[in-house]
Amino acid sequence: MQDLKDMAMKLEKTETGFTVSINGRTILDHSTSAPCIFAGIGEERMDMYRGNFEIEDYVIERGRLAHAEIDGNRIALSERSGQKPRLVLTIENGAIEFEASDPLINRLWIRIPADHDEHVWGGGEQMSYFDMRGRRFPLWTSEPGVGRDQTSEITFKSNVKDRAGGDYFNTNYPQPTYVSSALYAMHVETSAYSVFDFRRKAFHEIEVWAIPERIEFFAAPTFVELVELLSDRFGRQPPLPEWVYNGAIIGLKDGENSFRRLQSMRDAGVEVSALWCEDWVGLRKTSFGARLFWDWQVNEERYPDLRRRIAELRDDGIRFLGYVNPYLCVDGPLFEIAEKAGYFATDAAGTTALVDFGEFDCGVVDFTNPAAAEWFAEDIIGKKMLDYGLSGWMADFGEYLPIDVHLSNGIDAKLMHNQWPTLWAEVNAKAVASRSQTGEALFFMRAGFTGVQKHCPLLWGGDQSVDFSRHDGLVTVICAALSSGLLGNAYHHSDIGGYTSLFGNVRTPELLMRWAEMAAFTPVMRSHEGNRPRENVQIDQDPQVLSHFARMTRIYKHLAPYLKSLSGEAVARGLPVQRPLFLHYQDDRETYAIQDSYLYGPDMLVAPIWEAAQADRVVYLPQGERWVHAWTGETFAGGEKVQIAAPLGQPPVFYRAGCANEALFSGLRGL
Structure with a gap:
């Protein structure tokens, strides 16, 4: 280099x-x-x-x-x-x-x-x-x-x-x-x-x-x-945890019933690496939908005897993940502790600044105050999450720092606003490092800014709508992965099926299946029930969706040896797992404007179906290679656009003929 x-x-x-x-x-x-x-x-x-x-x-x-x-x-x-x-x-x-x-x-x-x-x-x-x-x-x-x-x-x-x-x-x-x-x-x-x-x-x-x-x-x-x-300038992520390669992270927020539903998915053949229950802290009802109770400790009414459940899952090779963000709701017990200690950002009057997060108010933990940052990393993430048995979490928000608050370091909040996600990532990373779990515990963030690469081990694409729309649907997470990956963020993933369901917009079984097809060829597969679970189809509610999802998790697990090698490249060289076509074909300028397909490492090309009712699509194959269609074995010359049939379960995926992983890739046809 x-x-x-x-x-x-x-x-x-x-x-x-x-x-x-x-x-x-x-x-x-x-x-x-x-x-x-x-x-x-x-x-x-x-x-x-x-x-x-x-x-x-x-x-x-x-x-x-x-x-x-x-x-x-x-x-x-x-x-x-x-x-x-x-x-x-x-x-x-x-x-x-x-x-x-x-x-x-x-x-x-x-x-x-x-x-x-x-x-x-x-x-x-x-x-x-x-x-x-x-x-x-x-x-x-x-x-x-x-x-x-x-x-x-x-x-x-x-x-x-x-x-x-x-x-x-x-x-x-x-x-x-x-x-x-x-x-x-x-x-x-x-x-x-x-x-x-x-x-x-x-x-x-x-x-x-x-x-x-x-x-x-x-x-x-x-x-x-x-x-x-x-990537050397901004920082590099640790390797993916070994447990991730075992299958999908299943997102459920159904209280104690989540464990029963998880088992039914496993019985249907779903390969599982972790259970992710963002509602481990409890729920509150709002007009937006069911929202989490923003006080970061287990809610034992919703999840009785959770510590034992987590230990049982781990014995069965499955990890448990939760949720946290950098704010504390006024009606939770942690708010009083933080306020007495002076850990919150303040308003013009010198009192705790409160932020409306949609029908409930919260204080902003001031991470420019070293004592506040240490308290959050040690007492909340360290003791209440890692020591409790969590192996990871969604580290949400980060983009909400109000621009009119007063901070401990005395810097104008307008200048700290963009930095806030990086400070938030650093708090999480310090907590993980304090338990010697870097590269073992996995947190994921949607917010970021310069330097977040050094601290955040995994990005997720945010709260896409539950649809195929051009600017807020499935296709946007491909663009997100490619743009962030060029700047040192090696690992990216998204909510399978999208998240935001408003104004009667609900996801279809087709969307859920097409999203799962793409996710099988990303660093992490993770499902999400969305902001309105009862109004949207879930993986375990439709037999076709469940069977399709189980197969996609088997494909993901089958490719684990290849993904491990890509994780090794990320650590050693900072190269992203999902790559724009031009990264390896810079002499082929036809690749420069392509944003709806990507290289999965150097040897595989993935062109997800991202429009509704689409049974085939045109794919550009870069020059200088012969490309093998993963599902039929048919070979195509590079430098051409090819029209490929793409029935459900067979997204357009190709690999380089003669590559070192050809035997592994050819095994996809048997799954």
């Missing part, structure tokens, strides 16, 4: 400005007539309602920093000759560091030269568009929205009811990092609200509502090496 020190960043003075290049690629091109950096002053308006934000900016000033004075590796920028510098840039070690000479500046715009046919990917976890070229992406952690399509009825109704409809750019996990088809990557080291604007043919414009610490650049001769560089 290329070392960052080996990347040649070069500053050259020109007649009226300068250029900066990395490994021969121009990344800044500045002149008095066409400056690449603008600075100014803005006043933002931010309004949060249950994790959804309305954000707008009033730009008071935007100045062209046209005049440059160069001294060694430092560049002093002002609007014209003779003025004092407003901004100073320092070029070194693959980065551009920023220092504002004018303390009033709080907005920055940077233009990076672009090729007309360039593709860009990344931006954290993007769900609608993998190739970001041609669109504008605000980067702010929030609820992703319900529907996420301003032309759809469900988005309209969600906006009317709760301002919760969302748009194509809304995401739980933004990150100001992109990867270019020109074989370089750029990262803005800031937690401030920022925008990536890829709408112009000649340049990309980066907007930051602060002066960033620095902008980092990475370059490599191949996409594989570039991803290795990024």
Whole structure:
């Protein structure tokens, strides 16, 4: 892997400005007539309602920093000759560091030269568009929205009811990092609200509502090496726990009845690695559906004698998983303990800040307070979860930090908001490490930001709608896995069957089966009953669905040796399990815009069925290989689009002819 020190960043003075290049690629091109950096002053308006934000900016000033004075590796920028510098840039070690000479500046715009046919990917976890070229992406952690399509009825109704409809750019996990088809990557080291604007043919414009610490650049001769560089920069996950390979994580929230239902699924042939009961803490009823009781300890009325049950499951080779998030409800006993100790974020009056989470209020545990972070990691996750016997959990939320609270570290909450998911991940990781269970206990998160890779062992795609919709359905989790995977997140998965059921939108048996087909070719299979279990079909309620799901878990388990090798690559090299086609076929530009199929490791190509009533689909097979259809053994030449029949149970899956795992893959035909 290329070392960052080996990347040649070069500053050259020109007649009226300068250029900066990395490994021969121009990344800044500045002149008095066409400056690449603008600075100014803005006043933002931010309004949060249950994790959804309305954000707008009033730009008071935007100045062209046209005049440059160069001294060694430092560049002093002002609007014209003779003025004092407003901004100073320092070029070194693959980065551009920023220092504002004018303390009033709080907005920055940077233009990076672009090729007309360039593709860009990344931006954290993007769900609608993998190739970001041609669109504008605000980067702010929030609820992703319900529907996420301003032309759809469900988005309209969600906006009317709760301002919760969302748009194509809304995401739980933004990150100001992109990867270019020109074989370089750029990262803005800031937690401030920022925008990536890829709408112009000649340049990309980066907007930051602060002066960033620095902008980092990475370059490599191949996409594989570039991803290795990024994963090394942001952190790598431990290997998947051995118990995960035993089958699916079954999500049930049916109290004590969950154990009976789990056994019936096993009797039907479902391979099971764990039982996940997010309702282990109890339930409360709301208009949204059954919600969890946000006090993070076992509710023994709903789960009597749970410790014994967990031990019995473990003896049978099955783990037990739960749920936690970084907030405490006012009507739970842990709230009083935290409030007396001063562990909550406060309001303007200095009292505990309360947040409305949808018909109940909670305090926000202040993770910038080391004592609060330690208490949550040790007393809640450590003692009440890990010591109790849990082997993992959904570490939910993280994107809800209110922007008007006061924090222990004194930093404006608007600057801490994007960082919050990373702090939340760190609390979970410290708890796991304190019990020497890193790589053994598995928690999964939907929220993220820069650095979450170092702490979070597994992402999940969030709360998709229970449908086949283009911007909020099954297909979005493929895009999410590919975009986040390029930035060092090796493992991704989703709620099989989706989660959000509102306004009469309920999942069908077909959706549940198609989602399970995709999940069999991801790092983790995990089912979810959704926010309204009684209104939506469940795996164990339909004989066809149950039989189909059991077979998919057998396929997942059959591929465990291959998945273990991919986990090893993730640890050693930072390569994601689910990969865009271009990662291994960069000379085939037909692969650059594909976001509804992926490589499962280097040897397998998966093209899930993601539209309703679809019995076949067209699949592009990359050049330079011969591809074997997993279910029939038929071989196809690469560099072509092929139309493949895809009845239920046979999603379009191919493997490379002659690959090392060919014998394992050919065994799929017998399952």
